[in-house]
Every structure is written in structure tokens, then in C-alpha cells.
Amino acid sequence: MFHTVTLGRKVSKEDFKQRVPALRQGLLLQQARLKQHGDFPVIVLFAGVDGAGKAQTVNLLNEWMDPRLLVTRAYSAPSDEESERPPFWRFWRDLPRNGRIGMFLSAWYSAPLLDHVRDGDDTVLNRRLDEIVEMERMLVADGALILKFWMHLDRDAQASRFERMAADPLQAWRVTEEGRRNLALYDSFVASAETIVHRTSTGEAPWHLVEGTDSRYRTLHVAGILRDAVERRLNHLEALNGDAPRATDTLQPDELSAPEIESRTLFDTLDLSVTLEQKEYKQRLKAGQERLGRLHRAARARGISTLLVFEGMDAAGKGGSIRRITSALEARDCQVIPIAAPTDEEKKHHYLWRFWRHLPRAGRLTVFDRSWYGRVLVERLEGFATDAEWRRAYAEIRSFERELTDHGIVLIKFWLHISDEEQLARFEERKNTPWKAWKLTEEDWRNRARWAEYERAAHEMIERTSTRNAPWVVVEGVDKRYARVKSVETVCAALEEALAR
């Protein structure tokens, strides 16, 4: 999940300087409006990797904003007074009143995360996360706007941040023993964090993931979301004009202002130039298919089902990759389910109903050629799903997929990616080849015109639904040989792992 926020996003000094005045004015303006009209509190939580700039961001925001309308709290070990009361007591005491903004560092997510890194006790973690979700839901139901920022660094960036700090006499004191210990625990820390972020990223109070490497970028990102979220809520309440709020009012945009600052996505970091020579391709494909056939017979015997999801840009080569997988298997053991528009009967049910229907019996391999992810891709972009519907779909899909993998199903999701130019070339080829022309529709051209929007939606989808139990695999699709071999080999590796369990 966190690989979508380690893209090296940056903002130059000049760009930063140019943006800051308007941003500061905007923040002050929203604070003033909030004080005057806002019958709700704003609760801003900061969590994340040490060294990703949580404290610096909070300090800067404090400098930029009106301190009389702002409360900032950072928590360390509970005092006597505090530990004699239930754990949430100190947080409740500090909650901002209506019309105010409260910024919280190391608040209610801190102890559950650190304890889980230390003891790995899932039961305790789940109970605490339930309590947190209930508390946040209670506050949101009462009107609170809760913004949660997860500031992230990858392991190397964290290590080098530490070294730089240790070498700087003015900063060395920040490098504590505990910080060093946490660095050594980076992987477990991130694993626990992923569980926490997924479990507590609700429609009412989603996490905003922030790339923490560049201080200018992360500041603009956080401050922009804060300003926009408060502004949106105030505008919305104004428009209601005393009416009762609608069911969708508590939903928050996932990324409000980030694309304005720096529009890079996961796909910009892909190396689409990778290729496979014909000879190596043939060898590896053959070996991969043989291995796949063998592994799947073993999985079949053990009753382990496999579900593969293929999504990707139009003409990215999904069909070709799918055929390389299915042709390695016995026909009766596998099935390809192409997903098009829902039938009338399907439309009369929850959108996940039709996918539940198609779940295979034990031991089968099923390929979904397009899938339930249509909800957050085409349905989102074409307006077939309402804002509220596609926004809540991330959590719905995560819980659907958890049902599947909890049952022992091997689930892999492929995103096949090509470049804008490559798609154009393939469209042209289809147009000009009589027996391929049927594959190209008006809709394809329409989707193509919205390339950047599709990329952003796919980026967000991968960020919000790539879990440990059901990961997304992004496949570089320009070279078809490379893509096919990577798909086949990925399935083999996943089956091998499942069989070794």
C-alpha cells in the first residue's frame, strides 16, 4: 500500500514560495469562517514513520494559522492523573470545541501501533481499533470533521534522514535510542501500520497518505487538504441552509489538492521500456506454463482456489496474458469471466452480488477479465456510481476480499499498464487491421481522452486496496512478451507460497 507514497514527489523552492501566500491566507480565512459559522470541531491527527516530518509540519501550521483558534497536543507516556482513568480520557479532555481546530500528535493511534510492533497481538490490536473506529464514528456523527494524515518514508529515506540528523550538532539530540530501535523494526512497523490504516480508513474518517521525503511537498499537501476540507464542509453547510445534512455529507475526498501540487502517480515511476528477447520469452513462458500446470494440479488436489483479477488501460494486453495462463491448465479446472455492464437482474442487487455468484468451487482457477474494480474506475469516472457509492467501495472491496482470502483463496490482482503513446499506436493498428477493428469502439476513444483521470483513479485504487492478503501487481505492458511472462511467473510464485503454507 505504502509504495504509492514513495514516488519521490518534490516541490521546488520557487514553486513553494509562490504557493505559500495564497495557502496561508486560505487557512486563515477558513479558520475565521469556522469560528463564526462552524458548529463543528476539526480534529487533525498526525501519525506515521519517524522522521517523516510530523512535528515540523505541525509547527509550521502553527506558525501559519491563528493560534487563538488552534489547539495542538502531543502525547507522551500517560501521567499518574491520566493512567488512573480510561485510556481515552486524556484525548476527550483535549478535543477542540465547535469552531476550533485541534491538531494531535502521537494520539490514539500511537499506543496500539507501538504495542503491536512489540508484541504482535492481533486480538488486542483489533479490539483497540474497534474502539477507535467507534469513537471516531461517534464524533463524526455529531458533526466533527476528522482529518488523518499518515506521513511516510521508505526505509532508506528514514535511515538517511537519521544519519543526517545525527551528524548535525543542532539536530543530533533528536536521534533517540528509541528512534534507532524503531528504525531496526521498520518492516514490522510498516506491516502493523498497514493493518491499522486499512482497518481505520473509513468513509467518515479516511487516512490521507503523505509522502514525507520532501518537506515542501508534504507541507503543501497537508495544508492544502486541511484548507480544502474545512472550506468544503463550510460551503456545504451554508448551501444546506439549516436543512438536515444528507447521508453523504460526512464523506471526505481522498486527495483534495495533491494533484495540483505535483501530479506524479505510481505509473510515472514504472519503467515501461523493459523487454524480453524472443528466445528468452519462449523459454521462460514454456517453463512458466509447465510450472503453473504442475502447481495448479497440486492446488486442485488440496482444494485451494485461485482468483485472478485483470484490470488495465484499454488495449494493454489483458487478453493475451490471460490466455497464457489458462492455456497452461485443464479447461475444466479454470474459467474466464468477462465482466461487462451488469444485467437487469444484477442491477437489482448490491453491486458485489454478481461477483459473489461467480465464486468457484474449491480447487478451481478463475480469471476475472475486469472485475468489481469497475466501481472505482469506469463507474466512478463515467458517473455510473454516485460519489458516495464509489468512495465507500474501497472499504467494501477490502472486506469482500478478506472474506475470500480468509477462506484460503489465493487472490492476485494485475494492473496492466502501457503508455499513452503505446495505446494510440495499438488503437491505430486495430483500426487498420480488418480482423481487429471490432475490438475498437467509440468508448475506447472516449476513455482515451481521459487518460490522466484514469491514471489517477487507478493510482488511488491501488493505494486503497493493495493489501497483504490481496496485493496488486503492476505489470509493465508495453512489451507484450515481458508482460505475459511476468503474469505467469507471478501466479506460479503465489501458488508456490500458498502450497508451502
Next chain:
Amino acid sequence: MFHTVTLGRKVSKEDFKQRVPALRQGLLLQQARLKQHGDFPVIVLFAGVDGAGKAQTVNLLNEWMDPRLLVTRAYSAPSDEESERPPFWRFWRDLPRNGRIGMFLSAWYSAPLLDHVRDGDDTVLNRRLDEIVEMERMLVADGALILKFWMHLDRDAQASRFERMAADPLQAWRVTEEGRRNLALYDSFVASAETIVHRTSTGEAPWHLVEGTDSRYRTLHVAGILRDAVERRLNHLEALNGDAPRATDTLQPDELSAPEIESRTLFDTLDLSVTLEQKEYKQRLKAGQERLGRLHRAARARGISTLLVFEGMDAAGKGGSIRRITSALEARDCQVIPIAAPTDEEKKHHYLWRFWRHLPRAGRLTVFDRSWYGRVLVERLEGFATDAEWRRAYAEIRSFERELTDHGIVLIKFWLHISDEEQLARFEERKNTPWKAWKLTEEDWRNRARWAEYERAAHEMIERTSTRNAPWVVVEGVDKRYARVKSVETVCAALEEALAR
């Protein structure tokens, strides 16, 4: 919790006969409207104690309603086909489409409940309940109306139902070995059920508790709620006229039609004539207070805090009972917090904030003279809280109190009850006694005029918030001596239990 549904509610044969025609017509009418205009499915779940009439009720509803628009499913052990898929697969497959009603027996609550009775594994139970809550929330967010009926019998009623069935040649086959085993496990069954009902009684899909002893009563109760809930939802959507639904639309009334059928409450089963002679009163009060002082010193030393909540009808004698408790303790170890209207500052926070503020340090005893329960009593009835606010308060209060008791706090909630006539007598006495007249306000007379509504609200409050960790104790308050001694002795018993842990 379940003691509020074992009141012996009954409907006579004549009354039943008179009500049925309108009820059946109403059900058919709503089915037809649902088919024509209802862009949502209705999911009706039946669970509860064996012998409480689940199957009979479903059968009768099937007879009364249009079978073409109705799906009924009862589940036993999963088939091969079913166990090769995730547990929810078979339920998803059977979900009714929009415009239809589906009735489910022994569905998704069945295995979690029976497994927990058998193995007592809280971790597994909690995980499964989380999944259920997520799934129901997903369906409701998509528009589904979910009605959940818990049909209840107390242990004696269940046992005699069994004996009657066993003695009847036509029914004896219904008495299975498993049924007999479950009867032996009645207490654990009810304990697990209480956890499940509390945890899954959400604002979107609350449980309706149904007294199962009298077949006519339970039929009218269930059928009435079904008809009214569907009608309400359809009327509501009609009124919206294509507008987006509001945040409160998914909330369900807790008891829609029950009071019409039979207005008995918990308080009608109280024996308010209990008394204590002056001599016994003096002895027991003195002994109780000494014991309380001793126990509280021990609790103080161990850092165990005690929270007492006193609620009750006006002039029920809360103050007198509270003083008998506090006078037994060192003044610096205890505190009485009278709750009146919130201050301006308190109004600018979530309504629970002011109660969090007052949580005592370790080892203290704190009495709330009126409390957070104002939300579901006076605020509900006087309209100070919106419908959505007081309805969701039950779950909020349960989770607040769980925070307290999880921290080791001893929490007891007293409801002091007097009769209508007794209140009038006390009001008159206050009016005519110069040094008591200040105690009597216009508001008291206004509340008095709504006696029956207060009783129903208090009944519902006790049903929804009496948990194992934080039980309600109903105190018969007509005889003040009896009430005081019972209060003191109840606190003693709770402290003794806590100290023995």
C-alpha cells in the same frame, strides 16, 4: 437485557381476531407498493431461543403475504458446494432483489452464536461480528432495509414449552437431542446472545426484541413492525421525490407498533408494595453503611474506582438514597455530581464530553445524580436531541461504559421507580411544605403529564443499555426505607465482587 422481554405480554383471542384482517391487508399493500416503487430489498432475520416461535411466525407470515414477492430461507449445516466457498457465499446468493422481501432463519447469526456457546472464544466471536456488522452496513448503505427479530423466552418458559411439545404426539418430533442440549446450556446461550445483540444492534440495523411466550402477541408484534417499517421507508422515499436520502434515513424506530398491541412495560411487573419496618431498616442500614465504608476503604487501597448513576422519576427519592451511600464514606473519597442543563462550553462539544471530564481518579466513588442517560430520557422526550441523536446514543453509551468498565471501574446504574399516585402524593406534600416547595417546579408537573411516555422511554433505555459489565438495578421506591437499603446493599455486593476478582 432480556428481562425487559419476559413480562408475560399477551393478546386475547378476540383481540387477535379483530386485528388480523387489517394487518394482513396492510402487509399485502406494502408488498405491492414495494414491488412497484421499491428500489430496495427488505431483509428480515429471525433468531432467538429455541421454542420462542421463530419458525411458526415465519410460516404464518408466509401464509399471510404474497408468496411471489417473498423468499424464505432456513439454513442447516453447509453443503459441499457451500463449504467450498467463504461462509457468506450462501447468504449472498439468497439475498432478495430490490422490491422483494427475504426472510431468513438460522442465517448469519446462527454459527457465531452456537460456536461461542460451545467454545467461549471471544476473539473468534468478535471477528465474526465485525464481519457481520460490515456486511449489514454495506447492504444498508446500498439501500437495503434490514429487520432483525430476536425471539425470546425465559428458561422456565422454554422448559415448559419443551415438555408440552414432547407430550404432544404431533409435536414430539420437534424436540430434538440438540434442542435438549441447548436447554441445558440456557444461561451460556443467553450470555452469548446478549453480547451478540448488543454488538450488532447498530443504528442501521437494530435488533427488535420480541417476547415469545404468547403466539398471538409475538405474531402481531413482528408483523406490525414489518408492515410499519416497509411503509415508513416507502413513504419516506416518496416524500424525497428523487432527492438524495438524508443521513438519518436508515435509522429504524426501535419499537414501531408494539405499544399499540400491549402497552405493558418492565415497570408493570414491579412489586411497588414492598416495605421495610423501621426497626429492620435501622439495623440493615447501619450494617450496610459500615460494610460499605469498609469495602470502599479496601477498594480505595486497590485503586478501584466506583461510579454510581441515579436516574428515576421525579420525586422518586434519588437524593435520599444517594445521601445514605455518601454518608458512609470519607468525604474526600467521594463526590456527588448533579447533572443539570449543559453549560455553554459543554454545548460546544459532543454530549459525552462533559461526563468524561468528571471521571474520578483511581479509588474514588462518584455519584452522578442524573447522567448521560438524559439523552434518551428528557432530551428525547422534550425534543432537545434529534431523533438521530438519541437513537444512536444507545450504542454510544454502551461503548462509553465499556471504556469505563474495561479500565476496572465498578459501574452501577440505579433506576428509582415510584407509582403515578405516589408521585402525585409527594408533589402535593412538597407543595404544602414551605421548606420543600422550592423542590417542585413547573417542569415537574409538565413531565408528570407525560408519565406513560417517560415509562416507555425508561423501559427502552434499560433494554438497550443494561449490560453484564454495567447493569441497571431497578429499585422499588415507594417505601423509602426499602429503596435506601437496597441501594446501599447493592453497592456493597458489587464492591465485594470487584474486590474478589
